[in-house]
Amino acid sequence: MRHRRLALIDMGTNTFHLLIVEMPEARHAQPITLLRTKVGVRLGEGGISQGRIAQAPYERALHALAGFKEEMELHQVTDVRATATSAMRVSQNGPALVQDIFEQTGIRVEVIGGEREAELIAKGVRQAVPLGPEPHLILDIGGGSVEFIIANDSQIFWKQSFEIGAQRLLDRFFPDPSGIFPPEAVAAEQEYLREVLAPLSAAVQQHRPVGLVGASGSFDSLADMQIGRLRREAELPPSSELTLESFRRSYGQLLSLTHEQRTALPGILPMRADMLVVASVLIELVLQLTGITHMRTSAYALKEGLLAEMLAGSAAE
Template structure:
């Protein structure tokens, strides 16, 4: 049985094609495209025409790949950008009409559940942990241990939203940093309350920005690690902090020239670094790992 999973993120559209054999699976093909669906007016809850068209064109390309691989079942999920957009329903119907892809727009709660399933599949959950998934439109937090999901929530404080609202200087100035962190602090009150009660020992970053943090460190140290081929990566805490402080204090051009940086994340990585450092500091966490398995692997796990 062949499955195709499409994850329509606010920044990136992902396509994953896998074949199942009994209880296991093999990934046959995967690709991602920086569609930037949240470009320009995400805080006005609108997909602008250029982003709308990029999204539909990308889904047409995905549709061709799905046909090439003779896929039996397709599952496409849309998250924050489509969920909150006034023209989100129009995007979903155009995708069906033009690319023949049926999209399910999932809630933030469902998104967090699927992220948990994906991360669990990677084997990254070793003890009481807090999973963090930084998207363009929303950020999900999941408190869990090896046996169960304890608590989950999706917050509308994604990197694209905060960037469009607050990040205007190059490099980011202190006023903008404070405005971002004040906003985040006000949003995450219940997260800090639940973590105070349960005391997680580790933060697990789900793919995305955390893959970029890892890639920057791997390239800097000439480590023989291929992020595309591993399920997990353990950060050295001091090295992670040094890398993120460098990102926060650098200009757009300096970040663009860093080995391991991808164009999509040149500016959004600053927001990701600020929020991750704030959460880790507030919760007194000094253990951090990456799970390269995220929402799309959670969807695959559900299909299997």
């Protein structure tokens, strides 16, 4: 009998992720991971702030999905779930890209809303980090949107998606990413974020999260900077601690270097060198707003949340 093999695709604004698993036959068994890979697509580059996906990223997206389709055929995938988030959600030509992907690869893409995205991220993070009964603040910094969720191991207390992703912040506050990010740009970004994130401040006051869990590429990069080397997707542990001291050291470096110098730092993907600056300003502000001193990363996010949801659904049937 042929095993059921599932492909989960998460089409983010920066990165497209593919997870291929073999589904278990036994009811409470865990799926077997066959492939975990990602492609830097930068779907929001050159257009997200104008509400369009530019031509070059549009082509990169189609190319990435064609590559994923090859992997899926190679691994004899039987079922596919593909989701797309902020860039596809808000761009005028997002529906055209969904159509082109289907026509060229047969993959049906579901464009999901910010609230649903936040919910799936929380479910994914719980697979990587034992949250326990106390509330934690989960933060996923995408290229288009940023999701904040206050949750424990069983309950979501508050969640909100904000269209303030790293590509948008870069377009708005860092017009010349080849240079150093000046102090006045840091101040302008923080002032803007304080205003936008007023609902977060109120939720933090109410629920008092005890720790921060970062579930995005920016946190992976900061964890790689902490150990001084760039890890492949398959090498990442489900979760690791990110010390406050290491974050502050990395933050200082990122602010004081040019683009060329940032890309030379051990642990940094060139694609993330500039976005990591504006993302780190956001993380620093969140630490100030919350007073949190304990941070963890989660290598699991939306696609693992979708898988957990599907497993829970099949167990309940």
